[in-house]
Amino acid sequence: MEYFVDLVLIFFAFSFLGWCIEVTLKYFEFHRFINRGFLTGPWLPIYGSGAALITVVVGGLAPLERGYGTTFALSFVLCGVLEYMTSFVMEKRFHARWWDYSKKPMNLHGRVWIGNLVLFGLGGVLIIHVFDPILYRLFAKTPLTAREILALCLSAVFAADYVVSHFVLKLVKTGVEGSEADSSEQISLEVRLLLHDRSVFYRRFADAYPEVIYRTERISARMDAILAETEQLRREAEQRLESGRDQLAQRLEPTPVLKSGLIEKQEALIALLYDEATATGEMKALKGQIDADLARLQSRRARM
Numbered sequence: 001m002e003y004f005v006d007l008v009l010i011f012f013a014f015s016f017l018g019w020c021i022e023v024t025l026k027y028f029e030f031h032r033f034i035n036r037g038f039l040t041g042p043w044l045p046i047y048g049s050g051a052a053l054i055t056v057v058v059g060g061l062a063p064l065e066r067g068y069g070t071t072f073a074l075s076f077v078l079c080g081v082l083e084y085m086t087s088f089v090m091e092k093r094f095h096a097r098w099w100d101y102s103k104k105p106m107n108l109h110g111r112v113w114i115g116n117l118v119l120f121g122l123g124g125v126l127i128i129h130v131f132d133p134i135l136y137r138l139f140a141k142t143p144l145t146a147r148e149i150l151a152l153c154l155s156a157v158f159a160a161d162y163v164v165s166h167f168v169l170k171l172v173k174t175g176v177e178g179s180e181a182d183s184s185e186q187i188s189l190e191v192r193l194l195l196h197d198r199s200v201f202y203r204r205f206a207d208a209y210p211e212v213i214y215r216t217e218r219i220s221a222r223m224d225a226i227l228a229e230t231e232q233l234r235r236e237a238e239q240r241l242e243s244g245r246d247q248l249a250q251r252l253e254p255t256p257v258l259k260s261g262l263i264e265k266q267e268a269l270i271a272l273l274y275d276e277a278t279a280t281g282e283m284k285a286l287k288g289q290i291d292a293d294l295a296r297l298q299s300r301r302a303r304m
Contacts, residue, residue, distance in 0.1 A: 006139050008151040010055055011048035012158075013135060014127070018047025038169065039161045046086055050079045054124045055132055068125055075124020080117045087111040094169060267294070 022036040022044060037044045054075050058066060061074075088111065091097050102110035139147060270290070279287070 002144055002147075005144070005147050005151050006136070007052055007055065008155065009139065009147060010132070010135060011045075011052045012043065012151075012154045013048075014051035014131075015043035015045055015048030018044040021047075039158075039165050041157065041161045043158070046082065050075075050082050050120070050123075051127050053078055053082065054127055058124070058128050066128070068129065071125050071128045072121040075127075076117050076121035079120035079124065080112050083116065083120075084108065084111045 019037060019042045023034065026034040026036060035042075039045070054071075057078060058071055058074055061070065087097070087099065097110070100110045101107040101113040101116070104113035104115060107113035270287070276284075
């Protein structure tokens, strides 16, 4: 029971820390306070879930291996999978891409990218080897009953926050599904107008994700059509370029080279058709003239 209570407190501690990091980064980007996350309170569950997951997995390996390299690798993989699956589930559920790394190098379907994965690995090392020991020493100095009360109160507030946020997300989902717009920008504007006249909880969500990308079936179909048209244009351009290269090569081919190739083809054709045993006198005479002319031509080439 004590282990579970401490794990819940670790979840909330890093959920709050993640919220502070996101708010700070967005402040430098947009120069204003943005309450990040789906929830109204100062917490981002994906950070807390990642920290709790690393604590459980790496803690379970402690008797065998708990080096920095192992911690980094496990954090790299586990948090990457967690971020990818969170993005996938949220997009399927609410028809929106809440973060998109498509323009980042070495990304996977725009849901995760190498930069974040490295940060996850480094963050896992800090969590296991720096922050967790500090928290566990603090927990050891705090009576179990006090920790249980704190975990229970935080869980109750978190659950209430989730219920309120659920209705906000449900309204957003309804607005997106009912939209007739064919672009993410138009849908985003409709959602903002939908939430504008409602309570502060609804308006807060509209500002929490200024870069959200909405994806409905209409938009997906339009993007697929654009991609197909782009691919068709690319193939046609390649065909035209290849045809132009062939025509240019033919125009630039020197006449002597063309004549030499023509003579070689004629010789090959004569060799296929001419049979000494069945040839008539006229054919043999013509063959002799051709051989003599070829000998004269080769003699001239040799002197040049």
